[in-house]
Amino acid sequence: METSPPATRISDLAAARPDFFRGLNPEQEAAVRATQGPVLVLAGAGTGKTRVLTTRIAHILAQGLARPWEILCVTFTNKAAREMRERTVALVGAAAEGLSNLGTFHSIAAQILRRNAELVGLKSSFTILDDDDQTRLIKAILEAENVDTKKWTPKSFAWHIDQWKNKGLTPDRVKNDEGAAFAGGRGVKFYQMYQDRLRILNACDFGDLLLHNLELLTKHPDVLERYHQRFRYVLVDEYQDTNVAQYLWLRLLTNADRNLCCVGDDDQSIYGWRGAEVDNILKFERDYPGAKVIRLERNYRSTQHILAAASGLIKANAARLGKTLFTEQAGGDMVRVQGLWDGAAEAQFVAEDIERQKKAGRKWSDMAILVRASFQMRAFEERFVMLQIPYTVVGGPRFFERAEIRDALAYLRLIQSEDDDLAFERIINVPKRGIGDATVQKLLQSARLAGVSVMTAVRDLIETDELPGRAKTPLIGFLRDYDRWREQAKQVAADELIDRVLTDTGYYDMQRADKTSGQTRIDNLKELGDSMQAFDNLEAFLEHVSLVMDLERDNGASSVRLMTLHAAKGLEFPVVYLPGWEEGIFPSQRSIDENGLRALEEERRLAYVGLTRARQEARISFVANRQVYGRWTSQIPSRFVDELPMENVEAASQTGYQSSGGWQSQESRWDRAGYEPNYTKRATDNDLSGVDMSRLRPKSAPHRPSAPPKPSAKNFKLGERVFHIKFGYGIITEMEGNKLVVNFETSGDKKVIDSFVERA
DNA sequence: TCCGAGCCACTTTTT
């Protein structure tokens, strides 16, 4: 995007703001000044990475090395892009507004693709599908191919497609992997069909934005050359989170000058499960020979004990570049570890501590609870409601994913573009117009046959006798409305338009009839309208919505933050609570089952991320008993607890925790350190007789304590019959080390770890 | 077309 010269003359910048470098430490300054050639900045948690990136941009501009639009700066989230822009503006003023190529991978890729769409067989007006559209489309394809969509769910296939796209694989390049075996080896074929359908619909999913870019830039050297001339400096945030496609994209776009600066932290790579390759950052020096590597290790966030605890923990990981954070804030509180009886006790403990902190002068928003998985949040929410502690769940269901918002957007999309068949399908019978499934299928089929959009097919069909009158009448009415909205779209603002559509169609009435949550939905729709006012036209708004799936909503009042560890990355709080540090929960058993050691290291990085969010206090807790999916299970402390360096950790007294003992071959030190057992008889691995569980356990459900994992192999044999707490009885069909494949009687083949099954 | 029973699955999640 060419932009007129910025209001501030760039040559004035250095004179106007000679103080870019003030307050930077020597490493940060080196990272800013090393403008030429490849640079990897290994920025540990809380070491001022964003500051380096923004100052670097400012410096490049001030030196006159590039004009704003010649800097390509990519982030993962819109929030990060926004923050980067704001902070750069703060440094260089209006010049930063010309940074038209500062954005997320997806938004920049979309920009490039819109400008060159024809070259990869799309029209520049292509629509960007979200997850929901994607899943519906896949479902339609699978059903048309007579696939049992209960066994082979559209969601799981969508996941495979994403994984392929993350790796930069088009259908012709997919190997015989797990996804290819989908529905009896037809995975690749369905992938191809899906891509074909997208092209007909003139649509892209998120993965396509990158994938089509790769095709475009590889097959059209002239286009690539143009971008090489444009992008003189490339900056990448959170490099450890890049997937293969993004990695290739960056390699392509970096020109012969190799002015590439990647900032990241291998210890904070927590998105491997969605395609991120820690390897990208680990092999940077090999990819870009002669690269400068600058380590930022001076931490400005946390106290000494917190930092040392986190550092000690992450040392257990093998695959890392190695950094040691240090701080000048000596002392401070030690990390506290607290064992508790069960989930309710844990919630109570945390809530009471939060109240104590509040009384001692902290704000609610100074405190955050970071959990591994969202199901853990409920216990805390219940407690907070009871005690009237204000809290906010960060993350969670997104505004634009709500059904009513998606309905409204589908109307807008259809008005914007008659070809948007997916939008048509979504709203043609919402609210109910008496156009049932049979009619819709007929319309789709007829459109497919004629090779036209569904709207065109509707216009054609109502001229014929092919549709029964009861379907025809509402369709004629719908078309009349539709044509009117299209006219109005040219005259009224987008928010006004949507209001009319929702009124005309009876959508508001339909919601008003719903006494339970209708009003909330109407409020959400009003909010949608408000957010549209900032856009000049419908097109701009829809582009924004498809790429920026978040809506800035300030949470007003101060409240305790409750979120997943993943959502906490990049944030910081004076006080952080880290509950649920138990084997199986954190590290997550499922992760380990699926990806073994690789996943375990990622879980450990997650623990590292959690700890390093804390500025002054970090409180870890675990429980002896937890109800998981309605079943009581006895828990053992996470191995991460044992990996914390003892000298930085304080085990709180007055616990109700009685260790189950010996969860590893060596005795866990938490068996001894500072605990005051409440129960006289010691609970062992398989015997909880000394523990009064009856008050906790529902009488109807027979209690079956889960077998704690043991490192020692149980010497199972192929063909042996085993029992698994979750899957029941089955026969071992494959074995590899401690990993088993068991054919369960009720749930078929599953991969499990031997310690989780017993001889039947 | 709507509603209730039954069945299933159930980690993390941006764009």
Add this chain to the structure above:
DNA sequence: GTGGCTCGGA
């Protein structure tokens, strides 16, 4: 334990 989805009957 729970929510989401499908299927079958009214």
